[in-house]
Amino acid sequence: MHEMSYVTRFVGLALKTAEEKKAKKVEKVIIEVGDMAGLEDYYLDKYYKLAVKDTVLDGSILEIDHIPVKAECDMCGNIYHPCKENNYLCKCGAGSGKIIEGRGLTVRQVIMDV
Numbered sequence: 326m327h328e329m330s331y332v333t334r335f336v337g338l339a340l341k342t343a344e345e346k347k348a349k350k351v352e353k354v355i356i357e358v359g360d361m362a363g364l365e366d367y368y369l370d371k372y373y374k375l376a377v378k379d380t381v382l383d384g385s386i387l388e389i390d391h392i393p394v395k396a397e398c399d400m401c402g403n404i405y406h407p408c409k410e411n412n413y414l415c416k417c418g419a420g421s422g423k424i425i426e427g428r429g430l431t432v433r434q435v436i437m438d439v
Contacts, residue, residue: 348437394427
């Protein structure tokens, strides 16, 4: 499961943030996961609980917000959401575009008691 490598990275960032702020306890970590990242919520949560054990994040809530895929059409420059409903095509009918949002994982916020 590649989720574990993502969890290890974002937990490290959250721990660093908590340390810099001298947090006594972290209540919640909010992450944004792009729909194209191929990450499963179940495994993110499962590995999160393991990764934070015996740290200032232990007992905190992991909140996962999903970011839909957004693309910029190569033909007309329109920003659109490629999905099954529109056959992954822009409204102009073009099937190629540059993905501008909806990949990877970002830590949006670490909510802590300082």
